[in-house]
Amino acid sequence: MDELLSEFVAETQESLEALANVVVALESDPSDRNLLDELFRFFHTVKGSCGFLNLPRFEKLSHAAEDILSEVRSGDAPPDAATITAVLAVMDRIAELCSAIASGASLPHQNDDQLIETLRHCYKMACSEAAPAVDDDHVEKDSAIVTEQAVRNNGASRTIRLPLTLIDQLMNGVSDMVLARNELSRKLRTNDASPELEAAFDRLSTCIADMRDSISKTRMQRVDRLFMAIPRMVRDLGRELGKSIELTLEGGDVEMDREMVEMVVDPLTHIVRNSIDHGIEKPIERAATGKPETGTLRISAHQSGSQIVIEVADDGRGINVDAVIGKVVAKGLMTAQDVSKLNDQAKLDLIFTPGLSTAEQVTSVSGRGVGMDIVRANIERIGGVISLSNDPGQGLTITMRVPLTLTIIPGLILSAGGLNFAIPRSAIIEILHDNNPTVSLSALGGGKTVTIRGTRYSMIDLEDVIGVPPVERQGPRSLMLVRSASGKPYILGVSHVENHEELVIRPAAPIVMSAGIYAGMTLPDNGQPMLLLDAGGIAQAAQLPLVVENVDVLDTGETDEQASPKTYTGLRFIELTGEERVVRLSLVERVEDIDAGAFGETAGRAHVQIDGRLIPCAYGIDKKARTGVITCLRMRDGARELCYPVETVVDIDEIPTELDMDAAYGVVAGVVLVAGQHIEVIDGYALFSTLQDGQIVEEKASKGRCVIADGDDIWNREILAPLLMQAGYDVIWGEADLATGGHDVLLMSGAGTQAGDVSAAHAVVKLRSSSAPAGPDDDSIYRYDRSALLNAISLASGIRSSAA
């Protein structure tokens, strides 16, 4: 009994799904006898089955529906929309009851009678309204229907139901067989088998291959199943939102893996929902923009290689990219500056930005954008790709490409650190050798960067991720451009890529999955188990900076007004040490060739002699290694001069103001991309701040006069006076010119002069020859305390000048 019941539930549920479309189709063409018959048959079957299964509610419902439909069939009146809705409600109730029985829950108590009453009432209304006119061609149509019906019945293939576990067992059995065959083949090869044996073995191989194919097909399901719920949803939503929509479904006969169908249902539903809710406008709006009032929604599926391409196209208003950008910026997910650097496609892809979906409904303003990040994540999790094609005002096409199956995927076998791993081919965008001329590798602070044809990518070696030392090997390493979960690709460096194979993927044990870098395991034909790498997981485990902010897709193609102020003119040059760097051209006065002999270095500070003057130099020059002339950039920050020796000057270019990578180190501010090369940017501030004040005395502006009282003292004459002169003071001996200026500072040593005599007219700095002061009220300064001495003089002369 139980078995019968569960079979009944399963069958009913399946027919219900199939019938949803029929009801909707019937609504658009109420006179279609075929559809009516199909619907009638369903209720009839349900009524028959539940009679002997003792399900009174089912019976009552289906009986009522059958009655109405039989009246409709007898041709009294075509069903109107209200009647169809009522029939749908009855079907829904039956579906509810079915799932309640299936899950063993108690049946929900609802008023079935009311439903039935509504149904009858609707039908009566329809009858009274219906025109009594009968089409002349009605008879003709009938005959056509009969033939079509016959064809359909013959065409329907006979099917049986099988539990899924049985199919899985079969699949495993075939895998075993393939492995056994491979082993046998190895044995045969080593043992020099006879031609007859070889022939027999070949036949076995063919049989096994065929069998593997057909068993794989048992897992396949028509995409129809994926489409089943859509017509009903479109109808319900359209009605709810007051929109008129014409739905076209194409390619329902394409087959894909059962599991895959289940994985795609949700994203597809979501996209269709968005399309109707946000994409297709209300009839009035459509008429206003000159579009037909009925919107069209086209969902198609086709197979392309090992992928299924599902396209959802509408002729609605499309995505308002500006509104999306506004939303992204307003939510603080990206700065306006970052966004402005994106190209059109990248801007459109902002719709996938995580966090956007949690915003309040952006419906009327921006078009869609609800949960698209989740849609993308779901598609990518099964190795698929989603892309948008937006035609603002005219419609949007969303394309999903998903693999045919989850369990057998095309994979690449790669080697790293002497171990083999598999990676889904769908995750790989490109594979290059590291000696490829379009590839350049660089490392900054341990982080590796790869530039391929002008685009920079983060790079990680697989050996580093798995913690295995790399194995020395002849030949170049392989760089794989891999998709990560966030959509930003990165480079995975591996020893080499071995080959590619169709892999049967099994889930890995939790203790293995917990490493976060594996997606499963597989048993390739050589019988050696292998781990399947999880491209997204590796990026996470390696903590690669794959944040959206770094994803600057540079708008190199366009040089519009918006982009122009974002660049400055820079001088590109090659350092003596070989790096290519760029400096603001406005900082460079001129480029000059200077003889290597003119360079000098003192106390760690480099300088160069030009025109009889010493000018600070950014770097010291190894005079032994360099002879002849050295190209120098003569730079000036307005006041100070600097000489920057370089290997050679490359070019003058427009350089983007924004750094592509912020990596301040020494005089380097970071890295920018110019014409496909990455160039370090000189930080002008850091460069000039390395110059110390007064490092090289450029001109002597007299700071004031110092009067040294005792001109006969040898210390005063030979040590103090030169020090003062070097510091920029004029030195006067004795008390000769006391009256000439108020800026003079009188320096006195020892107790030779009475302080009281001169203090009124001069600032006085007293010096003493012993390091320790003579007493607590001794305000003299130790004469070898250079900084205190100079401080006191400058302070004293400052006081004097302000007083004057």
Added chain:
Amino acid sequence: MSGLYLFARIAGTPVAIPTEDVEAVVRMSELSPVPGVAGYVAGLSALRSRVLTIVDASALITGSAPVTIGDDGSKENYAIVCDISGHSYGILVDDVDDIRTVTNPVLPVCGKISEIWLPYVSGAIEDQGQYFLLSLTGLLEQCLVQQAA
């Protein structure tokens, strides 16, 4: 409680494993290493068309370095094959002694046993000597506990 037990040794300690958990005992040959995971995961091995995740029980319990298999043929490595929550595992043990039906009841653990064994042992069995009672499910659950810690 009587039942059929597999008698084996893990890290030199005799253990009794209820045979409900045990699917087979196989001799391990070559293992494919699994880098980047806990040390007690000795690797992967193919058993017909199944892939076993091989867990070195001694390494798990004592925290010692896992054995390397295939380097020398001198030592034979046995793995107990089991299916736990949908995944196939092979538990590496030092040695497998016997499979016997034991009619004696399960005894509580007596004495202060080494701390490393505490999380794994649920009792003891006396049958021609004492054995720790060990459940494979518990053993693997402990793997995940260790990982979470």
